[in-house]
Structure formats: C-alpha cells, structure tokens
Amino acid sequence: MRPNLEPDFLLAKSREKPWRGAYTLVGHTVAVVEAVTTLVDVLGDRLISQFGLQCSLSHLRGTARLAAYLHDWGKANDHFQMVVRKNRNPLESPQLIRHEVASVLLAYSYREWLQQCEGNFYTALSAAGGHHLKFGGNAKKGDTGEIGEIRSGSGSDRIYLYTDTKNFKALLKYGVKTLGLPRELKLPRKRPTCWTVTEIKTLQNEVLEAFCDWPHDTVFASVVKALLVAGDSVGSAIPPTGLKIKTWIKQELSTILDIKEIQQVIDSRLGGKELLNFQINLGNSSKRVTLARAGCGTGKTLGAYNWAKQYAVGGKLFFCYPTTGTSTEGFLDYVHDEISSVLLHSRADVDLELATTGEEAEAGDNQEDELAKKLESFQTWGTKVSICTVDTVLGLQQCNRRPLYCFPAIAQSAFVFDEVHCYDERLFGGLLRFLEVVKAPILLMSASFLPWQLEAIKKAVGEPIEIIPGPKELEKLPRYRFNLVDTPDWQRVEQELTNKGKVLWVCNQVGTAIDIYREAKSRGLNALLYHSRYRYEDRVKHHRDVVDAFKKDEPVLAIATQVAEMSLDLSATLLVSQIADPPGLIQRLGRLNRRYSGHALDAFFYPDTKTGFPYSKDNLKAGKEMIEAFTGEVSQADLAAWLENNPNQENPDKETVLFNTFRCWQMYPAPCRKAGHTITALLEQDLPQIEKMSAKLLPRYTVPLLLTKDVKEWPRHTKGYLIASADKWGYSEELGAYEI
Structure with missing residues (x-):
C-alpha cells in the first residue's frame, strides 16, 4: 500500500534544522547546479590544463551540470522522505537503498531523455552515484563492485517513487529550462513509481553492464566527480556570509x-x-x-x-x-x-590555538562532524x-x-x-x-x-x-663521527650536558623511550620526552617544549622516537640512537649539527634487540652496514651517495579509487598510506571528560596505541573511535600512554 505522505513537497534536507540554504529537492538541486556551474566558469581553462583533459570546456561544463542536476533525484522516494521528516529512524529501519543509488537507477530509467542535453550521460551518472563516497565499495570492505547495497531490516520489500508529483515535475521542467533538455518526455518504459527488490536488482545489473561497456575517459570522469562533491558541499554548507553562492565562490577562488x-x-x-x-x-x-x-x-x-x-x-x-x-x-x-594561509590537517585547529596562544586547549568532545570538515576545507578556496x-x-x-x-x-x-x-x-x-x-x-x-x-x-x-x-659546499661539510657501541654511554651524555650541549636521543619504540627518560630523570638530568603516544594536545605541548629548549642557551636532553626524524627542526650537539633502517638513520642525523658548528660531532648508535617492530631484521642489518661503512668524518653527501649505491628496491602501490582506469564508475574512500602498527583510540579514563565536550574537540583526546590482537574486543565510542581499557593502558601528561 502506498504510504500516506505529502508527496507534492519533496525535501532534500530536514526543515527542523537551522538550514540557511534551500531544503526542498528542487531548491537544493538548483543551488548545487549553480555552484558546480560557477566552479567550472571561474576555474575555466585551468581545469583543462591542470588535468590534461582532452575535451572542450563546454563539454566539461555540460557534463558537470548534468551530474549536479541528477545527484539527488533518488530523494524522491518514500523511505528517504520519511527519514528527513523524522517519521523513520534510519538506524532502526534503514532505507532499502541509499538515495544516491536510487538517483542512478532513476536517471538510468530516464536515459533516452537525459542523453539529449550537452555532456556525457554515463560520466554524470557515475558522479551522481558516487557523490557520498559509497558507490562500488566502502572504507571497510574496499572494492565491492556493487551498484549499491540492498539493505536488510528495512521492513519493506519495495520503495515508492514520487515521480508523478508536482515537485518532481518541477525538477524535470528545471532541466528543460536550464540544461536544454527537450520539452517532450520520452521514456523507454512507463514512468517508474515503485520498485520491488527484484526490480531494483534487475536495474542494478543493467546499470553495471552499461558502466562496463562505457568508453570512459578516466581523468575527465574523475574531475567531474570532484567538481560535484565540492559543489554539493558548498550548496549544502555555505557559511552565513549573506552572499549568494555564485558571488562567494567567485570571491574565494579569485x-x-x-x-x-x-x-x-x-x-x-x-x-x-x-x-x-x-x-x-x-x-x-x-x-x-x-x-x-x-x-x-x-x-x-x-x-x-x-x-x-x-x-x-x-x-x-x-x-x-x-x-x-x-x-x-x-x-x-x-x-x-x-x-x-591556512594550516590544514585533521587537527590543525588544536595546533593553531596552542601554538599561537600558549594556553592549554579547552577539553574536547567528539569527532569532527561533516559540516566542520567542509567549513575547514572551504578555507583553502580563499x-x-x-x-x-x-x-x-x-x-x-x-x-x-x-x-x-x-x-x-x-x-x-x-x-x-x-x-x-x-x-x-x-x-x-x-x-x-x-x-x-x-x-x-x-x-x-x-x-x-x-x-x-x-x-x-x-x-x-x-x-x-x-x-x-x-x-655542495654545505652537503660536503664534515658533520658527523659515527660510534657503534653495544650499550648507551651515559657518561658521554652527561659530559655533553656538563659542557652545555644539547643531546638528542632517539629510540625505536615508545616503551624504550619512556625507560630511557626515567633513567635520565633518576640521574638528575634535564630531560624532555617526546613521542607519538600522547593525547594530541599533550603531544603538541611536548613538541613545542623540545623545540623551544633547543633554542635556549642551556643544556638539554631530548628523548624521542621516530617523530624526531621529520617533526623537529633543531640542531643537536650529540646524537644517541638505536640502529634503525638507513633512511631513518639519515633523517635522525639531520638533527645533529644541523646548524654547522665548524667541525664534526659525535653520533652514537647501539642495537635494537626488538626485531620485527617497527623495523625488520633486514632493516636493522642494513642500518648497521651503513654505520660500519664510515670510519672517519661523514658528510650529508657521503650518506646520500651510500644510500643511492645501496638502494632498497620497493614496489610502489599506484592503485587509486579516483583516476582508476578499470572501474572508473566507483567512488569510495581508501587509505593513502600502508597500514601501520598503531590505531587511533580514546582512553577509558578520559570518557567522563569527553562526554561533556563539543564534537569538534574530540581529536584532542585521541591517542595512537599499538595495534594488538585484542583490539577487536575493544568497545567503540558513539563517534567511531575505539576505547582502550584503563586496565591495560595508563596515561600521564608527562609520560603519555603506557602499557600496564
């Protein structure tokens, strides 16, 4: 039985939220088409040249506009309209299919009509299906190759489509007026008003076959997808500047x-x-x-x-x-x-607040929501x-x-x-x-x-x-003297500090660094500890403390892990390091005698007995061989020459989701980096404070912890982060997180 709903008033957004943009399906579509059109017009030929596109700007513009026009067609169904009207809880009763999948299937049903406007229909169709990054795969499973998922638990074996409503007809008329589509609507089949699960599966297979036969241009299709995601985001979340979308975009990008x-x-x-x-x-x-x-x-x-x-x-x-x-x-x-300028990474707001004011950050609450990500990303536009x-x-x-x-x-x-x-x-x-x-x-x-x-x-x-x-005059300077020892020479460290030197000690594991720090403190040394296993706001403070201490005219011992290899702009007068792989050792040496003192300075290297993490036995062997290869004074040029003459051949992984040559229609998030040995988590002991805080500040309380076998058993916070048990992980602002 067809549900009792106001079908003539189709929503794209909930009216209960303080929405500043259009919340009807037609209004939101108009806003996104205008945003995408403006992006193409403002960026112009730069889009063609930046990506080496082999098409005209007019063809790119037409395709991007068509994608924007189609992207939310699938919201004209009873499941979505009940969700946006708060008549359906998507967690308890999920929609049978996601709205963007419905957009693809619905637009495909209208393909003979839609193919008569400027632009490539299947490129636009793939962009519309992928604009929420859940098309053909997902972050957990990777490539599924599916045109969307038919969900269990929806409580229904069909969805009703509001294609015969006044609102949807207005959407079609907008296509005639704006995209130049023909006034006469000819469809290969009867206008769809309802799909059963069987009919959905049939349509999915048809679309999948069409995508397989589609003679796509990978880069062109990817640019259209990116334009749509950006245009939809600004159409949905533009800040309250009082400006029209078109004016705001022009001002920012100019x-x-x-x-x-x-x-x-x-x-x-x-x-x-x-x-x-x-x-x-x-x-x-x-x-x-x-x-x-x-x-x-x-x-x-x-x-x-x-x-x-x-x-x-x-x-x-x-x-x-x-x-x-x-x-x-x-x-x-x-x-x-x-x-x-803008500092842009996932926790930039924390860095800027702490680094510029020196004040402790207010406690945070939760993971950045989607709106916060968009608003932060918009900073780069201008x-x-x-x-x-x-x-x-x-x-x-x-x-x-x-x-x-x-x-x-x-x-x-x-x-x-x-x-x-x-x-x-x-x-x-x-x-x-x-x-x-x-x-x-x-x-x-x-x-x-x-x-x-x-x-x-x-x-x-x-x-x-x-x-x-x-x-060459800098790279050939004799900066280092290598000393290979079996155990750390504390007497040499204390002598350097007595002479008002600045010592950097780099360990391969956080636990080892904490042990060395405790030993240094027991000896009465002015020691600082810095590694990755702090709450983020504490890590920022430790980072700044180390950098500032090396600028002062006082002796200091900084004990760190691999974070010292790239994050610390400092010049030590003595380096103590566990043996690591050659590239890592060269990076560590880059912190020794960085601001050249006029002569070579000592670097002491000692073994790491914990093979396998984070360095393999072969990594450590190669590092030792590099150290043993030099007996006199060593320059940066010497190290670069050794590395280039002893290359470790790797197989770079060029597989990407966007710009994918084979399955160009897909669009889902995938990792940029190889999987590591850590996972970002929250500490159980922080939960009482976290519950009182705002969503944007939750990253301040995240900590990278070792990825152990029992991680699958850890509970999960409502915003997605795993929670580490207080019985297994302790924490202090001084030491960071440590295993109990």
Whole structure:
C-alpha cells in the first residue's frame, strides 16, 4: 500500500534544522547546479590544463551540470522522505537503498531523455552515484563492485517513487529550462513509481553492464566527480556570509598569489642575507616538474618559495609535508602572518590555538562532524598558501573527503612535496599516479632520490624534468663521527650536558623511550620526552617544549622516537640512537649539527634487540652496514651517495579509487598510506571528560596505541573511535600512554 505522505513537497534536507540554504529537492538541486556551474566558469581553462583533459570546456561544463542536476533525484522516494521528516529512524529501519543509488537507477530509467542535453550521460551518472563516497565499495570492505547495497531490516520489500508529483515535475521542467533538455518526455518504459527488490536488482545489473561497456575517459570522469562533491558541499554548507553562492565562490577562488607576497616570505626569512645558488637555481628551473635533491638544513624550504615565484603566481600553492608535526612547523616558520594561509590537517585547529596562544586547549568532545570538515576545507578556496600534510592532496585520489572538498583550490594550485624519501610504497605510489594525472607545476624535495625512484618519477611525468642538487659546499661539510657501541654511554651524555650541549636521543619504540627518560630523570638530568603516544594536545605541548629548549642557551636532553626524524627542526650537539633502517638513520642525523658548528660531532648508535617492530631484521642489518661503512668524518653527501649505491628496491602501490582506469564508475574512500602498527583510540579514563565536550574537540583526546590482537574486543565510542581499557593502558601528561 502506498504510504500516506505529502508527496507534492519533496525535501532534500530536514526543515527542523537551522538550514540557511534551500531544503526542498528542487531548491537544493538548483543551488548545487549553480555552484558546480560557477566552479567550472571561474576555474575555466585551468581545469583543462591542470588535468590534461582532452575535451572542450563546454563539454566539461555540460557534463558537470548534468551530474549536479541528477545527484539527488533518488530523494524522491518514500523511505528517504520519511527519514528527513523524522517519521523513520534510519538506524532502526534503514532505507532499502541509499538515495544516491536510487538517483542512478532513476536517471538510468530516464536515459533516452537525459542523453539529449550537452555532456556525457554515463560520466554524470557515475558522479551522481558516487557523490557520498559509497558507490562500488566502502572504507571497510574496499572494492565491492556493487551498484549499491540492498539493505536488510528495512521492513519493506519495495520503495515508492514520487515521480508523478508536482515537485518532481518541477525538477524535470528545471532541466528543460536550464540544461536544454527537450520539452517532450520520452521514456523507454512507463514512468517508474515503485520498485520491488527484484526490480531494483534487475536495474542494478543493467546499470553495471552499461558502466562496463562505457568508453570512459578516466581523468575527465574523475574531475567531474570532484567538481560535484565540492559543489554539493558548498550548496549544502555555505557559511552565513549573506552572499549568494555564485558571488562567494567567485570571491574565494579569485584570491591568488602575487609575486610581492612570495618575496615578502623570502625576505623575512633571509633577514638581509643573500639566497644560495641552490635556491636561485630552484627559482630558475625551466621544467614543470623539478626535483630538489638536498640534505637537511640546506635551505630547501626557502628555495621552494623562490621556485613558487615562477610557478605559483596567479594561482595558489600547496606545501605538503609528511606529518602533522612538520606541517605545523612549516606554517609557523614561514607563512604565518606573512601571506593569507591556512594550516590544514585533521587537527590543525588544536595546533593553531596552542601554538599561537600558549594556553592549554579547552577539553574536547567528539569527532569532527561533516559540516566542520567542509567549513575547514572551504578555507583553502580563499587561501593563497595551504600548508598541509601530503594526505590533503594525494588523498584526493583515494576519495578522502577533505581533499575532495578542497578540490577547487587543488585545481588551481602549484605543489611542493617535501621529504619524499619518507613516503611508504603506497604513499609514493599515490605520488606517481598524481604525477601521471596532474599537469600542474610540481616541486619534489628529498635528501636523496634512489635510482629506481628517479626512473619511476620520470616515467610518471612523461616529459623532461629538472634535477637540482643541493649546495655542495654545505652537503660536503664534515658533520658527523659515527660510534657503534653495544650499550648507551651515559657518561658521554652527561659530559655533553656538563659542557652545555644539547643531546638528542632517539629510540625505536615508545616503551624504550619512556625507560630511557626515567633513567635520565633518576640521574638528575634535564630531560624532555617526546613521542607519538600522547593525547594530541599533550603531544603538541611536548613538541613545542623540545623545540623551544633547543633554542635556549642551556643544556638539554631530548628523548624521542621516530617523530624526531621529520617533526623537529633543531640542531643537536650529540646524537644517541638505536640502529634503525638507513633512511631513518639519515633523517635522525639531520638533527645533529644541523646548524654547522665548524667541525664534526659525535653520533652514537647501539642495537635494537626488538626485531620485527617497527623495523625488520633486514632493516636493522642494513642500518648497521651503513654505520660500519664510515670510519672517519661523514658528510650529508657521503650518506646520500651510500644510500643511492645501496638502494632498497620497493614496489610502489599506484592503485587509486579516483583516476582508476578499470572501474572508473566507483567512488569510495581508501587509505593513502600502508597500514601501520598503531590505531587511533580514546582512553577509558578520559570518557567522563569527553562526554561533556563539543564534537569538534574530540581529536584532542585521541591517542595512537599499538595495534594488538585484542583490539577487536575493544568497545567503540558513539563517534567511531575505539576505547582502550584503563586496565591495560595508563596515561600521564608527562609520560603519555603506557602499557600496564
């Protein structure tokens, strides 16, 4: 029996929420079509050139507009309308199919009519189906190959479609008026008003076969999808500026870099000094893709801003770091208060509050909701320089939400990728795919590029690249003396501190670092501890404490884990380190004698008996061999040469969801990085405080914990985070999380 509902008034959003935009299906569709149209018109030919598209701007515009027109058609069904009217609890009684799947099936039923407007119908159809990133797969299962899921527990074997209502007919008339569709509606079958489960399955198979036969252009289809997600997000969550969507988008995207602003950043860092030849050469690079091969402390970052004077003017700039710590430091050290800029990673609001005020953050409550993600991502639309983790850009290819919301900024930017040698095989594979697809100016920076990496990069770019070496006079300086010992030499550490030195001690495991810290405190030493297993706000504080302590004219011992390899911009006078893999050791050495003292300084290395985590037996063997290869004074050039002559060949994983050549219709989130040994969780002892806090602040209380066998048994917070038992994990602001 057809449900009793007001079918002439179709909603896209709930009217009970303080909604500032249109909440009817027609009104929301109009807003999204206008947003997508404006994005294409403002970005213009930059979209074509940035992604090397082989189509006209008119064809891209027509397809994107068609996708926007179709994306919410499926909301015209009884299950969705009951949910949005609060007459149906989707947790207790889920919709039979998701509304975007219904959009695909409904639009497919109208295909003969829809194919008569400008644009590629099947490209638009795939974008409409994927705009909520649940099409053909999901984050947990990965690729399912299904045109949506038919859910059990809906309490119904069919859905009713409101295609004969006044509201839906108004949607069709809007298509005639705006997209140039024919006034006469001809359909291959009777206008659908109801689908049973059997009919849904039949339609799903038909659409799947059509997608398999669809002669798609992978990059073109991916750009249309990204435009729709961005357009739908701004159509749904534009801030209350009082401006129309069209005006707001134009204002934000027209905010671009000029050469004076970049020069201002350079001048403020130079402090009256001259650029090095290496930095000048970066600014004079004649190739679209440039590689800066230079060691730590050689001025790569300043050189990158000089490169940006040639390649980022007239657009925007994304400066991508491997970790949240390094992106925060890059923001504070270079562009904060210099250029309109934004620090963008998943916890940027915490960093900025604590780093700029020095005050303790207010306690947080919950995971960022979708609106908060969108609003934060919109900052990049009107920002000239975005300092971010590499995931913010490369995550676009894996259909991560934040990069998709940032797409209009990404589409008009130049890119700097720093510390490329630290990427795992999945992240490096994503970079290669990005180089294949994106035709923007790109600068890759690394202490070394292995022969196989260089070949892979050249092949991906497909055109000549320029490799600019670092300043030889700096890289050949004798910075280090290697000492291989069986156990740590505490006497040498205490002697260095007595001489007002600054000691960096790097351990391979958090537990080991905590043990060393306790030993140092028992000896009465001025010791600081820094690792990844803190609540995020505590980690920010420990990071800042270490960086600030190394700037003072006082002795200090900083005990850290791998976070020291990239996140700490400091210059130690003595390094003590467990043996790790060669790239990791080179990164650690980059913190020793960083600001050259005039002579080589000691580095002491001792064994790690805990093989297998985080380094394999082969990793540790290679690290020991590198240390043993040098008996005299060692320079950064020596280390780079050794690494390039002893390459560890890897197999980069170039599989992406967006820009996927084989199943171009799919759209679901996938990880950017290889699975690690940790999982982000909440601590049981923090739950009483967390329950009183707002959703946006919950990340402040998350902690990366070891991924153990019993993790499947951990309870889960209402916002998705696992909860670690207080019986197994203790915590203090001083030590961080520790196993009991």
